[in-house]
Amino acid sequence: MTYIENIYACLAAPLLVAILCMRREGRRSLLFVLAGMTTCLLSAYVSTFVTGIAGVDRATASFEITPVVEELMKLLPMAFFLLIFEPEREITIGGTMMVSVGFATFENVCFLSSYGSSDLLRLLVRGFGTGAMHVVCGVVVAMGLYFLWNQTWLRTVGVFALLCFVITFHAIFNILVSQSGFVFWIGSAIPLTVVLFYLIFLAPRVASAR
Amino acid sequence: MIESFENTFQIVVLLICTNIAVFRAWKYKSRTWTLLSFFYGCFLLGDIYWLLYLVFMGQTPQISVVSDLSWYAAIVFLYFLIRHISPPEQVKSRSLLAWLSPGFAFVMALYYMQRGEIVSNLIYAGLMGLLLHASLSRLTDKGQTAPIRMVAGAVLTLCLLEYALWTASCIWEGDSPLNPYIWIDFLLSISFLLLIPATQKAVET
Numbered sequence: 001m002t003y004i005e006n007i008y009a010c011l012a013a014p015l016l017v018a019i020l021c022m023r024r025e026g027r028r029s030l031l032f033v034l035a036g037m038t039t040c041l042l043s044a045y046v047s048t049f050v051t052g053i054a055g056v057d058r059a060t061a062s063f064e065i066t067p068v069v070e071e072l073m074k075l076l077p078m079a080f081f082l083l084i085f086e087p088e089r090e091i092t093i094g095g096t097m098m099v100s101v102g103f104a105t106f107e108n109v110c111f112l113s114s115y116g117s118s119d120l121l122r123l124l125v126r127g128f129g130t131g132a133m134h135v136v137c138g139v140v141v142a143m144g145l146y147f148l149w150n151q152t153w154l155r156t157v158g159v160f161a162l163l164c165f166v167i168t169f170h171a172i173f174n175i176l177v178s179q180s181g182f183v184f185w186i187g188s189a190i191p192l193t194v195v196l197f198y199l200i201f202l203a204p205r206v207a208s209a210r
Numbered sequence: 211m212i213e214s215f216e217n218t219f220q221i222v223v224l225l226i227c228t229n230i231a232v233f234r235a236w237k238y239k240s241r242t243w244t245l246l247s248f249f250y251g252c253f254l255l256g257d258i259y260w261l262l263y264l265v266f267m268g269q270t271p272q273i274s275v276v277s278d279l280s281w282y283a284a285i286v287f288l289y290f291l292i293r294h295i296s297p298p299e300q301v302k303s304r305s306l307l308a309w310l311s312p313g314f315a316f317v318m319a320l321y322y323m324q325r326g327e328i329v330s331n332l333i334y335a336g337l338m339g340l341l342l343h344a345s346l347s348r349l350t351d352k353g354q355t356a357p358i359r360m361v362a363g364a365v366l367t368l369c370l371l372e373y374a375l376w377t378a379s380c381i382w383e384g385d386s387p388l389n390p391y392i393w394i395d396f397l398l399s400i401s402f403l404l405l406i407p408a409t410q411k412a413v414e415t
Binding site: 054056059060063064065067068154157158160161162163164165167168169171172175176178179201 | 236
């Protein structure tokens with residue numbers, strides 16, 4: 001059995017100390033990472049609860065419940081930050097990325113403590129695959145928040161639509177990486193391919209649009 | 211077996227449509243094509259999820275929230291597309307048919323609720339009602355240009371085929387090639403292609 005609360009306490013402690021000591025951008029970034037880790041912890045509780053209520057097995061939960069819960073929970077810290085502080089675009093996108101990084105990091109640490117750390121190749125694939133997947137999902141929603149719509153109601157409906165989009169993307173990723181062999185490799189490569197596609201084709205255009 | 215084939219066919223068609231829309235969005239930096247590519251992309255992701263689940267788990271999704279979410283998103287993006295190419299303040303139509311369409315969506319939802327879930331059918335009714343109203347009001351508005359009415363016609367065709375598909379799934383069951391559901395789904399897949407030339411015309415004007 002893995003006590004994820006204990007792991008969380010152990011990882012959050014140095015971050016909390018650093019948050020107290022740092023100022024401005026550094027403090028904000030670490031706060032987002034911590035928020036991401038906290039969200040991951042809470043997602044695990046909510047997913048387990050919903051799985052129990054729905055009465056489905058672990059695989060079904062991983063394909064149908066976890067993506068919905070995780071993506072919704074991941075949006076909450078950013079939604080709170082946006083509503084309270086009304087930040088600039090750059091800060092929103094960077095913050096969402098940091099929340100996603102915190103989320104993926106905590107999830108990977110829990111994975112390590114549950115399944116061991118002997119197979120480096122598999123861990124690398126897991127690290128890059130899951131990490132890239134969470135970042136891609138977070139950034140898609142963040143970009144929708146600021147780049148696509150001007151009116152508040154359009155932005156709300158648009159973010160709902162983008163959230164639906166990333167939930168499905170996440171669920172497809174979960175189905176593929178739960179398989180073995182060729183399918184696992186394809187599934188792990190998809191998020192990283194999306195990141196590379198963004199960096200090569202879209203990032204220069206986004207930069208020129210600012 | 212035939213369900214997997216029909217899903218695969220739809221995925222191939224949507225993949226072609228998505229690639230065309232993404233390429234044009236990238237080439238022309240056009241918001242219209244971006245919205246269309248989001249519509250195709252969301253529909254495609256929902257279909258891929260459904261097919262993968264069917265292949266790897268040997269059954270259709272038990273809770274089916276994920277695919278539905280993706281299809282909701284597709285409807286939202288299609289609605290945004292129609293609003294974008296023809297903003298509501300420019301629509302002068304007072305067509306009774308357009309105003310009755312949300313009622314039609316709600317009545318159909320009541321029928322589907324007898325066999326399916328309540329919440330998802332209500333969400334579909336709301337979204338499809340909006341889309342039907344948007345497409346019918348533009349189609350019946352004489353002040354709209356021909357390309358905009360073409361897009362509205364393509365959207366209406368998609369909506370009506372979707373309703374025919376849902377109704378067929380309530381009446382006929384089974385994996386037989388004689389099941390109308392299969393043929394309507396093939397028609398729906400082909401009708402996705404209609405939006406590409408219609409949108410092209412709308413962008414050009």
